Amino acid sequence: MTTPLAAKIAREVGTPALVIDMDRVEHNIARIQAMCDAAGVANRPHIKTHKSPLLARMQIEAGARGITCQKLGEAEVMADAGIDDILISYNLIGEEKIARLGALHERAAMTVAADNAVVIAGLPAAAARAGKPLGVVIECDTGRQRAGVETPAEAVALARMIAASEGLSFKGFMLYPTEDDWPRAQRFFDEALAGVRAHGLEAAMVSTGGSPNLKNLGQLKGATEHRPGTYIYNDRMQVAAGVASWNDCALTVYSTVVSRAGPERGILDAGSKTLTSDPGGGLDGYGLIIDHPEARIAKFAEEHGFLDLSRSNSRPNVGDVVRIIPNHVCVVVNMVDEVVMVRGEEILGPLPVAARGKLK
Amino acid sequence: MTTPLAAKIAREVGTPALVIDMDRVEHNIARIQAMCDAAGVANRPHIKTHKSPLLARMQIEAGARGITCQKLGEAEVMADAGIDDILISYNLIGEEKIARLGALHERAAMTVAADNAVVIAGLPAAAARAGKPLGVVIECDTGRQRAGVETPAEAVALARMIAASEGLSFKGFMLYPTEDDWPRAQRFFDEALAGVRAHGLEAAMVSTGGSPNLKNLGQLKGATEHRPGTYIYNDRMQVAAGVASWNDCALTVYSTVVSRAGPERGILDAGSKTLTSDPGGGLDGYGLIIDHPEARIAKFAEEHGFLDLSRSNSRPNVGDVVRIIPNHVCVVVNMVDEVVMVRGEEILGPLPVAARGKLK
Numbered sequence: 001m002t003t004p005l006a007a008k009i010a011r012e013v014g015t016p017a018l019v020i021d022m023d024r025v026e027h028n029i030a031r032i033q034a035m036c037d038a039a040g041v042a043n044r045p046h047i048k049t050h051k052s053p054l055l056a057r058m059q060i061e062a063g064a065r066g067i068t069c070q071k072l073g074e075a076e077v078m079a080d081a082g083i084d085d086i087l088i089s090y091n092l093i094g095e096e097k098i099a100r101l102g103a104l105h106e107r108a109a110m111t112v113a114a115d116n117a118v119v120i121a122g123l124p125a126a127a128a129r130a131g132k133p134l135g136v137v138i139e140c141d142t143g144r145q146r147a148g149v150e151t152p153a154e155a156v157a158l159a160r161m162i163a164a165s166e167g168l169s170f171k172g173f174m175l176y177p178t179e180d181d182w183p184r185a186q187r188f189f190d191e192a193l194a195g196v197r198a199h200g201l202e203a204a205m206v207s208t209g210g211s212p213n214l215k216n217l218g219q220l221k222g223a224t225e226h227r228p229g230t231y232i233y234n235d236r237m238q239v240a241a242g243v244a245s246w247n248d249c250a251l252t253v254y255s256t257v258v259s260r261a262g263p264e265r266g267i268l269d270a271g272s273k274t275l276t277s278d279p280g281g282g283l284d285g286y287g288l289i290i291d292h293p294e295a296r297i298a299k300f301a302e303e304h305g306f307l308d309l310s311r312s313n314s315r316p317n318v319g320d321v322v323r324i325i326p327n328h329v330c331v332v333v334n335m336v337d338e339v340v341m342v343r344g345e346e347i348l349g350p351l352p353v354a355a356r357g358k359l360k
Numbered sequence: 361m362t363t364p365l366a367a368k369i370a371r372e373v374g375t376p377a378l379v380i381d382m383d384r385v386e387h388n389i390a391r392i393q394a395m396c397d398a399a400g401v402a403n404r405p406h407i408k409t410h411k412s413p414l415l416a417r418m419q420i421e422a423g424a425r426g427i428t429c430q431k432l433g434e435a436e437v438m439a440d441a442g443i444d445d446i447l448i449s450y451n452l453i454g455e456e457k458i459a460r461l462g463a464l465h466e467r468a469a470m471t472v473a474a475d476n477a478v479v480i481a482g483l484p485a486a487a488a489r490a491g492k493p494l495g496v497v498i499e500c501d502t503g504r505q506r507a508g509v510e511t512p513a514e515a516v517a518l519a520r521m522i523a524a525s526e527g528l529s530f531k532g533f534m535l536y537p538t539e540d541d542w543p544r545a546q547r548f549f550d551e552a553l554a555g556v557r558a559h560g561l562e563a564a565m566v567s568t569g570g571s572p573n574l575k576n577l578g579q580l581k582g583a584t585e586h587r588p589g590t591y592i593y594n595d596r597m598q599v600a601a602g603v604a605s606w607n608d609c610a611l612t613v614y615s616t617v618v619s620r621a622g623p624e625r626g627i628l629d630a631g632s633k634t635l636t637s638d639p640g641g642g643l644d645g646y647g648l649i650i651d652h653p654e655a656r657i658a659k660f661a662e663e664h665g666f667l668d669l670s671r672s673n674s675r676p677n678v679g680d681v682v683r684i685i686p687n688h689v690c691v692v693v694n695m696v697d698e699v700v701m702v703r704g705e706e707i708l709g710p711l712p713v714a715a716r717g718k719l720k
Contacts, residue, residue, distance in 0.1 A: 014456040014720040048662060070663045090663065091618040091627075093679055096374040115619050118678040146661060147619045147627055258451040259475050259507045267451075267507055273694050274719055277637040301506060302408060302690060303430045303450065303719075318478040319453055330662060334633050334695075337717045357697045359634050359663075360374040 001291050001314070005345050006254055006321040012347060015256040015321060016270040018332065018339040022348065024250035025055070025232060031248075032214065032231045033062045039218030039226075044068050044087060044207065046229030049330045051355035053081030055232060066109075068209075068227045072100050073358025079108040081354075087111045087207070089139070089174060089227065091119045091147065097360070098122050102129025111135040111205065113174045115148050120161050120168070127167030135171035136162045137205055140192065142185040143178045152188055156195035163201055170196070172205035175220070179212050179241070182219045189222060212241035235329035236288055237280045246290075246325070251339070253287065253324040253332065255305065257316045266316060268297070268305035270324065274335055275305060280327025287324040292316055297324070361651050361674070365705050366614055366681040372707060375616040375681060376630040378692065378699040382708065384610035385415070385592060391608075392574065392591045393423045399578030399586075404428050404447060404567065406589030409690045411715035413441030415592060426469075428569075428587045432460050433718025439468040441714075447471045447567070449499070449534060449587065451479045451507065457720070458482050462489025471495040471565065473534050475508050480521050480528070487527030495531035496522045497565055500552065502545040503538045512548055516555035523561055530556070532563035535580070539572050539601070542579045549582060572601035595689035596648055597640045606650075606685070611699070613647070613684040613692065615665065617676045626676060628657070628665035630684065634695055635665060640687025647684040652676055657684070 002010075009017050036043040042065040047056050056067050056078055066085025069075040075086045086108055092101055104110055105126055114120050114136055127134040138155045141148030149155050155173065162170040173192060177185035185208075193203055206223045208216075211230040230237070233251040234244035253275060259267035275286050277300060286297040286305065295316070298308040309315045316322060326332040333339065334356055341348040362370075369377050396403040402425040407416050416427050416438055426445025429435040435446050446468055452461055464470055465486060474480050474496055487494040498515045501508030509515050515533065522530040533552060537545035545568075553563055566583045568576075571590040590597070593611040594604035613635060619627035635646050637660060646657040646665065655676070658668040669675045676682060686692040693699065694716055701708040 010454050011456055014454065016719050090629075091678075093616055093618055093629075094370050094374065096371060115621060116678050119618070141621055145622075145625065146664060146666070148621060150621060256453055258453055258479070261475060261501055261508060262505070262510060265505065269453075270719075272636075272638060272691055276632075277639065277691075278632060279637065302694075304506060306506070318451075318476050331632055331637075334662075335717075336719065357695075359376050359630075359696065 001316055002321045005342065006323060008347060009254045009340065010256060010321045013340055015254050016274045017254045018251060018336050019254055019342055020233065020251050020339050020351070022341050022343045024248065028232050028234065028248055028250060029059055029062045032228060033064065035214060035217060036226060037063065041218055041223055042225035044225045044227050045232065046070070046209070046227045047074060047078060047355065049229040050232055050333060051353045052351055053078055053083065053354055054351060056083055057081065059232070065225060071358050071360060072097055072104065073360050074355040075104055075110070076100070077355040077358065079104055084108040087113070089113045089209070091115060093119055093122060098126045099129065102126035105130035105132065105134055111137060111171055113137050113139045114158065115139040117158065117161060120158060120165060124165050124167045133167055133169040135169045137172050137174040137207065139174045140188055142175055142188045143181055144176055146176065148176070152191035152195055155192040156199070159196045159201055160199055170201050172203035172207070174207045176209040177213060177216070177220070179216065182216050186220055189220060193222065211238055212243055214243045230330060233329045236283055236325055236327045240283065249325045251329050251333070252290070253326060255322055255324055257318055257320045257322065260318050264308070264310045266307035266309055268307060268322070269303065270305045271303040272300035273302045274332070275300070275324070275326055276328070276331045276335065278328040278331050283327050287326045290323045290325065292322060361676055362681045365702065366683060368707060369614045369700065370616060370681045373700055375614050376634045377614045378611060378696050379614055379702055380593065380611050380699050380711065382701050382703045384608065388592050388594065388608055388610060389419055389422045392588060395574060395577060396586060397423065401578055401583055402585035404585045404587050405592065406430070406569070406587050407434060407438060407715065409589040410592055410693060411713045412711055413438055413443065413714055414711060416443055417441065419592070425585060431718050431720060432457055432464065433720050434715040435464055435470070436460070437715040437718065439464055444468040447473070449473045449569070451475060453479055453482060458486045459489065462486035465490035465492065465494055471497060471531055473497050473499045474518065475499040477518065477521060480518060480525060484525050484527045493527055493529040495529045497531050497534045497567065499534045500548055502535055502548045503541055504536055506536065508536070512551035512555055515552040516559070519556045519561055520559055530561050532565035532567070534567045536569040537573060537576070537580070539576065542576050546580055549580060553582065571598055572603055574603045590690060593689045596643055596685055596687045600643065609685045611689050611693070612650070613686055615682055615684055617678055617680045617682065620678050624668070624670045626667035626669055628667060628682070629663065630665045631663040632660035633662045634692070635660070635684070635686055636688070636691045636695065638688040638691050643687050647686045650683045650685065652682060
């Protein structure tokens with residue numbers, strides 16, 4: 001059951017290996033850029049998925065306005081590669097972070113998100129260090145219960161605080177609407193926008209987020225841009241969300257069956273240190289084995305993936321190399337220092353996951 | 361609620377940070393070595409927990425016989441640091457792996473585990489490359505349903521296959537008994553030992569495994585060594601297993617509270633890309649916050665840890681730096697390129713997690 005490419009990957013690269021199909025990567029970049037263009041919303045891809053300056057540049061060359069990063073360390077890697085329009089969609093706190101943000105803003109046009117006054121109070125020092133205004137968007141929570149102020153009134157109060165802060169520029173709003181309730185996001189945004197306008201402020205950037213939300217693209221009246229991340233590779237979660245097909249899944253984990261200790265079980269050389277324990281929001285098992293879709297990756301040790309083969313008519317043998325679509329590709333890419341690029345049956349070479357390990 | 365050391369870590373290193381207390385590390389190394397010495401069982405620590413040649417050398421200097429690795433890449437890093445008695449407790453398959461194993465065996469005394477004939481059939485090529493015999497232990501499963509043959513008869517058959525293979529040397533048995541049924545492991549081992557002896561073979565290495573099994577140390581009559589890993593740092597799982605106290609937990613994740621979007625919730629800057637989604641075998645939440653033990657790390661985004669503060673009388677503020685004991689320290693260490701060494705209130709500096717990212 002080992003495909004010719006899988007045999008070549010095992011022989012030349014070794015398993016487990018994270019393999020990206022560049023034809024699919026390019027197709028995904030083009031498809032979503034076209035979707036954003038058609039919706040009249042700029043694309044600001046979140047690079048947390050791939051963490052690669054090369055892929056970020058491909059996204060920008062395809063038409064993306066800039067990029068989104070979740071951590072300063074990611075933005076530093078991207079700025080090093082010459083990318084100069086970066087949103088950090090994260091509350092940055094503490095003098096270590098503020099000093100780095102200031103240094104970064106000297107060489108790239110940075111925008112940061114904030115959802116509270118402590119964060120905003122720290123930001124003027126970064127602007128002062130850079131010697132130019134720093135744009136700040138207010139993160140708004142419209143039901144997801146992640147970061148973000150819970151009411152339009154709080155958003156307006158923070159916008160006014162930003163506008164009154166030396167060196168800061170109020171830039172707009174950042175939202176991450178729940179997939180099933182964009183009307184709620186619209187009501188929140190409309191009220192927040194009216195509120196800031198009453199104080200003479202304008203929202204130049206209104207950013208929505210999430211690859212699963214691509215199905216709602218253009219639904220928020222007033223949105224200027226969208227921040228999809230996972231779409232470049234896709235995964236089981238995106239297929240489950242209805243925004244990608246299996247053929248859009250560009251990243252596959254190649255793994256060798258190293259044991260068949262019992263007739264109804266097997267062991268892969270990809271465990272929680274490769275595929276991660278991310279449940280993918282309640283998916284069955286920890287990945288889809290393309291070659292044995294009825295086999296279940298039931299649990300993990302750190303370097304073992306335990307297969308339940310009880311439902312499998314065709315069962316893999318020791319030494320077989322299988323291909324796995326992970327539950328959540330962003331956290332899987334984060335486990336490795338490089339992925340392997342292929343096109344068709346050809347191995348092109350390694351691609352560094354350059355911004356991996358930048359927790360800060 | 362931020363301790364002076366936590367404030368210093370945040371200021372000088374930044375959060376999230378993985379901090380190891382070297383007094384506790386040294387105490388853990390000494391305590392478990394003494395326990396092995398008292399039980400008359402050699403210590404062969406598993407380095408998958410720390411992935412650091414410096415710490416491996418400290419373990420050996422304290423009396424460990426050699427080390428255990430789970431992947432070839434880990435063993436390569438350790439051999440580079442001069443460690444020359446290494447067990448790879450893993451089925452190695454495929455020509456890419458066998459070539460590397462051979463190169464490694466040229467410069468270090470390698471022993472490998474196997475639980476099937478396909479693996480054993482590949483190993484002579486490694487011995488041939490090294491120009492010296494390669495020791496092989498049979499992995500035996502005594503109830504855990506991980507890797508390992510399920511019956512003593514299979515173990516005996518594989519031992520005979522090893523003994524008959526050019527360049528291979530049958531070295532003994534590797535077990536990872538379930539914590540509550542060492543009598544079963546004893547019966548399995550006794551039968552397998554009698555079986556190989558009937559064919560003129562002897563078991564020079566009989567290795568048991570697991571930090572939670574330290575409470576059973578010495579219980580397997582005939583065991584020559586034990587492979588504990590997590591004991592060097594410990595974590596919530598080890599405390600739950602009754603083999604460590606909170607004061608034995610040497611690794612702490614320092615994390616900043618970046619949002620308090622609602623009165624009963626908060627957000628840490630440590631998400632699944634730092635603490636991992638490892639449930640720790642059914643523990644409540646994803647880590648213990650020392651400073652707020654009644655706060656629950658309820659779920660994750662990639663860079664957000666979501667706090668449920670509903671049971672907390674004292675609730676952390678935005679900007680507070682908290683200390684977290686992770687559920688499963690081995691997979692958390694695996695997320696970072698370096699940890700930070702401290703002693704008391706002093707920051708000693710970074711320690712590279714040199715063998716991280718060696719999936720193969």
